[in-house]
Amino acid sequence: MAVTEVLRRFNRTYTQRIGVLEESFLGTGRPLAVSRLLFEIGSAGAVGVRELRELLDLDSGHLSRMLRRLEDDGLVATTVDGADRRRRLVSLTTAGQQAYDDLERRSDERASSLVAPLTPRQQERLADALATADLLVRAATVRLRQVGDDDPVAREATRRYVAELDDRFPAGFDPGPLAPEPDATWVVATSDGRPVAHGGLRPVPGRDDTAEIKRMWVDAGWRGAGLGTRMLRHLESLAREQGYRRVVLDTNGTLTEAIEMYERAGYARIDRYNDNPYAEAFFEKELSSAS
Amino acid sequence: MAVTEVLRRFNRTYTQRIGVLEESFLGTGRPLAVSRLLFEIGSAGAVGVRELRELLDLDSGHLSRMLRRLEDDGLVATTVDGADRRRRLVSLTTAGQQAYDDLERRSDERASSLVAPLTPRQQERLADALATADLLVRAATVRLRQVGDDDPVAREATRRYVAELDDRFPAGFDPGPLAPEPDATWVVATSDGRPVAHGGLRPVPGRDDTAEIKRMWVDAGWRGAGLGTRMLRHLESLAREQGYRRVVLDTNGTLTEAIEMYERAGYARIDRYNDNPYAEAFFEKELSSAS
DNA sequence: AGTAATCTCTGACTAGAGTCAGAGAATGGC
DNA sequence: GCCATTCTCTGACTCTAGTCAGAGATTACT
Numbered sequence: 243m244a245v246t247e248v249l250r251r252f253n254r255t256y257t258q259r260i261g262v263l264e265e266s267f268l269g270t271g272r273p274l275a276v277s278r279l280l281f282e283i284g285s286a287g288a289v290g291v292r293e294l295r296e297l298l299d300l301d302s303g304h305l306s307r308m309l310r311r312l313e314d315d316g317l318v319a320t321t322v323d324g325a326d327r328r329r330r331l332v333s334l335t336t337a338g339q340q341a342y343d344d345l346e347r348r349s350d351e352r353a354s355s356l357v358a359p360l361t362p363r364q365q366e367r368l369a370d371a372l373a374t375a376d377l378l379v380r381a382a383t384v385r386l387r388q389v390g391d392d393d394p395v396a397r398e399a400t401r402r403y404v405a406e407l408d409d410r411f412p413a414g415f416d417p418g419p420l421a422p423e424p425d426a427t428w429v430v431a432t433s434d435g436r437p438v439a440h441g442g443l444r445p446v447p448g449r450d451d452t453a454e455i456k457r458m459w460v461d462a463g464w465r466g467a468g469l470g471t472r473m474l475r476h477l478e479s480l481a482r483e484q485g486y487r488r489v490v491l492d493t494n495g496t497l498t499e500a501i502e503m504y505e506r507a508g509y510a511r512i513d514r515y516n517d518n519p520y521a522e523a524f525f526e527k528e529l530s531s532a533s
Numbered sequence: 534m535a536v537t538e539v540l541r542r543f544n545r546t547y548t549q550r551i552g553v554l555e556e557s558f559l560g561t562g563r564p565l566a567v568s569r570l571l572f573e574i575g576s577a578g579a580v581g582v583r584e585l586r587e588l589l590d591l592d593s594g595h596l597s598r599m600l601r602r603l604e605d606d607g608l609v610a611t612t613v614d615g616a617d618r619r620r621r622l623v624s625l626t627t628a629g630q631q632a633y634d635d636l637e638r639r640s641d642e643r644a645s646s647l648v649a650p651l652t653p654r655q656q657e658r659l660a661d662a663l664a665t666a667d668l669l670v671r672a673a674t675v676r677l678r679q680v681g682d683d684d685p686v687a688r689e690a691t692r693r694y695v696a697e698l699d700d701r702f703p704a705g706f707d708p709g710p711l712a713p714e715p716d717a718t719w720v721v722a723t724s725d726g727r728p729v730a731h732g733g734l735r736p737v738p739g740r741d742d743t744a745e746i747k748r749m750w751v752d753a754g755w756r757g758a759g760l761g762t763r764m765l766r767h768l769e770s771l772a773r774e775q776g777y778r779r780v781v782l783d784t785n786g787t788l789t790e791a792i793e794m795y796e797r798a799g800y801a802r803i804d805r806y807n808d809n810p811y812a813e814a815f816f817e818k819e820l821s822s823a824s
Numbered sequence: 825a826g827t828a829a830t831c832t833c834t835g836a837c838t839a840g841a842g843t844c845a846g847a848g849a850a851t852g853g854c
Numbered sequence: 855g856c857c858a859t860t861c862t863c864t865g866a867c868t869c870t871a872g873t874c875a876g877a878g879a880t881t882a883c884t
Contacts, residue, residue: 245660246644252663253551253644259674260544273840291862304842306863328850328861353537353544359673361759368669369536372543374662382650382659383550468652564870582832595872597833619831619880 260356267345272315276308277345280334283318284342288333290323296435317341381467384431384438386476391423391442396430399440403459407520410496415520426456427480431469437461439469441477446490453481455491458500470503482529489529492521551647558636563606567599568636571625574609575633579624581614588726608632672758675722675729677767682714687721690728694750698811701787706811717747718771722760728752730760734768737781744772746782749791761794773820780820783812 267277282298283289295305309332312318317338323329334342357365389396407415423444431439442456455477460470481489490512493500501523509525558568573589574580586596600623603609608629614620625633648656680687698706714735722730733747746768751761772780781803784791792814800816 245648245656246641248660248663248667249551249644249648250640252667255667255670256547256551257555259670260540260547264548275841292860295862301842301844302862303844303864310863326851326861330862349541350537353540356670357536357540357673359675359763360669361762364669364672364759365536368666368673369539371662371665371669372539375659375666376539376543376546378651378655378659378662379546379550379647381655382648384650468655471652472650566871583830586832592872592874593832594834594874601833617831617881621832 267348269348270341270344272311276311279305279308280312280317280338280342281345283312283332284334284339284345288331291320291330291332294332312338377464377467380433381464381469384433384469384472386429386431386473388480389428389430391426391428393428393430395432395435395437396428396440399430399437399459400457402437402461403440403457406459406462407494411494411520412496423456427484428457429473429476429480431473433464438464439473441473443477443481443484443489451487453484453486453489455489458491458493465499470500471507474503474507478527478529487529488526490515490524490526492516492518492524494520495522556643558639560639561632561636563602567602570596570599571603571608571629571633572636574603574623575625575630575636579622582611582621582623585623603629668755668758671724672755672760675724675760675763677720677722677764679771680719680721682717682719684719684721686723686726686728687719687731690721690731690750691748693728693752694731694748697750697753698785702785702811703787714747718775719748720764720767720771722764724755729755730764732764732768734772734775734780742778744775744777744780746780749782749784756790761791762798765794765798769818769820778820779817781806781815781817783807783809783815785811786813 264274267274270277279294279298282294291305291309295302309318309320313320316335318332319335320330320332323331357368360368404415426442426444428442429440430437438461440457440459443453444456446452446454458470458473460473478489491504493504504525509527512524512526514521514524555565558565561568570585570589573585582596582600586593600609600611604611607626609623610626611621611623614622648659651659695706717733717735719733720731721728729752730750732749734744735747737743737745749761749764751764769780782795784795795816800818803815803817805812805815
């Protein structure tokens with residue numbers, strides 16, 4: 243059966259049965275949207291109103307009114323953000339924390355009772371299937387975005403990239419003062435606003451037809467979802483758009499999954515082309531105008 | 534990770550991303566509920582208003598108004614049910630069929646674009662995972678209901694049970710005139726109002742402590758979801774409630790999955806205890822008061 | 825034949841969800 | 855320091871979803 247069919251069938255099953263997980267928000271005397279808001283504030287600790295609006299994609303008037311309602315009920319407290327006094331921060335009061343815990347408990351109970359008729363083995367199968375579906379659906383909805391290297395999300399991605407290399411390389415990894423690369427193009431993949439993959443492209447001095455792929459990184463929890471390949475493809479097509487006909491990259495021998503991915507993606511080994519002390523494997527790929 | 538956690542995590546991913554499949558109902562100038570109604574009428578062909586109300590669990594006033602809206606838009610036509618002139622039947626007009634096809638197309642497009650970023654292999658994995666989740670969620674929400682043997686759903690189940698045996702037994706299966714069994718208890722498992730499994734319990738003449746399990750059947754599309762075992766457990770606990778201390782059953786050697794299931798469930802082979810010409814294997818199980 | 829029950833529909837509501845314009849306070853860029 | 859912009863909030867709406875009571879036609883029960 244085609245994916246779309248399965249997806250649509252599942253969608254119907256879902257809205258009819260699991261969708262009712264939402265019901266756990268009801269019976270609290272508060273409308274659904276307000277409960278959902280409370281849940282979101284509780285999960286995040288203290289949040290800015292701005293962030294809430296973006297996260298839940300709400301109209302500012304609508305959100306404001308719902309916050310007022312929660313405030314009147316004594317569940318949240320809002321304070322002015324010291325760093326930018328136009329903004330306001332929202333956090334749970336003690337009563338709010340209690341209401342949040344109550345929502346958590348209801349949701350857990352609802353979920354438990356839903357799977358209760360299944361045997362332990364079936365519950366395990368269901369958990370596996372849902373975890374796979376979750377990963378893939380998230381992966382499918384990841385957004386690739388071109389950013390400047392001063393973008394906060396790009397910075398976070400770079401920080402995590404460096405941290406991981408430092409962790410995996412036997413001798414650690416010290417990037418030195420990361421030289422600013424004014425001509426580089428950076429791409430970050432985000433999910434729910436957090437970076438999950440990163441990569442860049444920079445011109446190679448002296449070779450007009452060649453760009454180098456830099457700082458390829460995929461979050462550990464997201465491996466196996468094809469994000470690396472997607473990032474690579476994306477960078478290649480950017481390179482093509484910028485007029486390059488060839489890309490090269492270097493990598494460390496420790497990163498075996500990465501090397502496999504490069505080979506699968508049509509990269510061929512070449513000789514060392516720089517003096518990067520951490521690099522042990524070097525690759526190139528000719529960019530056909532077609533693909 | 535525990536099932537409930539995975540389920541809840543998936544639930545959030547889902548409502549944020551796939552849930553938007555509903556959006557395909559929008560942009561048609563009709564509210565969501567009305568579109569959903571149109572979709573339901575279109576899937577079913579012609580339906581009674583009564584059935585729609587039960588299927589979608591709607592207030593009669595609400596449904597009536599929505600139908601009127603669809604009628605005013607020229608999408609559906611209602612006629613009086615000849616068999617019971619209180620009832621009304623709804624069917625799509627030509628324009629309605631077009632609107633339905635349009636909804637179908639939108640839903641397909643939405644589903645396709647959602648999975649488009651995935652590789653074919655990932656799409657396949659997603660389809661597998663969702664199909665598994667779908668089966669298990671449906672199985673978890675199946676309802677076991679005690680019915681009289683004149684219940685229309687029970688009749689349908691029996692008809693399909695007989696048809697399947699006739700199909701699988703090398704020499705076919707002729708139940709003869711199915712003798713009414715006034716003292717029997719019948720249980721049917723339904724999903725969306727359709728029978729998916731069936732079984733019964735009847736006293737064994739001359740042995741007060743023993744009941745016989747009859748007409749065990751699980752829909753072919755539902756095997757592997759543990760429905761048979763659940764039905765068996767359910768019948769056993771009914772037998773216990775009715776004061777029996779032992780159950781027996783007979784079956785045909787062709788039904789290997791069934792035999793395996795009985796053995797897994799703690800049934801032990803015994804000698805032939807009746808002259809049923811189709812029966813080749815005979816089982817018993819002592820009912821402990823505990824389980 | 826008479827009464828209770830069933831089915832659909834209308835009228836009269838309420839509450840939730842969301843949109844849009846604009847006011848008032850605060851900030852950033854030049 | 856000035857102007858444009860950002861952020862939150864209020865007011866004034868619309869539309870959807872859903873509830874409840876009851877009317878009128880029809881059928882089921884005995």
